[in-house]
Amino acid sequence: MTAAHGAVIALGSNLGEREATLRSAVRRIGEIDGVTLVAASAIVESPALKPQGVDRDAPAYLNAVVVVRSALGPLELLGALNGIEAEHGRTREEHWGDRTLDLDLIDVDGMTMATERLTLPHPRAAERAFVLEPWLRLQPDAVLTGRGSVAELRAAATDEVLPYAAAPLLPAELPKQGAAS
Ligand SMILES: Nc1ncnc2c1ncn2[C@@H]1O[C@H](COP(=O)(O)OP(=O)(O)OP(=O)(O)O)[C@@H](O)[C@H]1O
């Protein structure tokens, strides 16, 4: 049996029913064979970052991060995530174009690789507050391999991230039976 990897996945949506799409995507990630959801961040809202800079005329994004345990290899996991993007109507026409759902693999157990199909850690995560802020809130001690602590990277990132009022993406852990209340 393959040892499970801890993986961090970033979610983004700026077209359609954004919050419903993120909720559906989290559910589908948890249904991938060999993948278990561990935790999900709060949802944040952020203006669309385009190659030319922030585009306030484009629909704003909702972003979040989930942590999973995965018995799949990173390429298999990415393939499954691409399948979930496709299920949610994701098309690829324009670089950093508006999209119903984007699922990026940010980190898999600190592995490093650089191929066209998959670069780990995600090469642009270290500068993206819309990834770092929800990740930091979820895992305050997290480190992005080769780049430093997520707390320091978040402090240095300049893109705008706003709170978004929503119910949690995953239900809070139920108190264990017999645990003191
Ligand atoms: N860590 C990674 N996570 C997700 N996709 C990756 C990663 N590394 C390489 N890729 C490749 O990048 C390709 C383009 O992905 P996509 O269209 O989602 O990019 P994007 O989300 O628009 O931009 P960005 O990569 O800057 O977030 C994918 O086909 C995938 O094979």
Ligand SMILES: Nc1nc2c(c(=O)[nH]1)N=C(CO)CN2
């Ligand atoms: N605010 C925001 N902007 C983006 C995002 C995103 O998730 N949030 N994703 C992009 C390509 O992955 C490009 N721009």
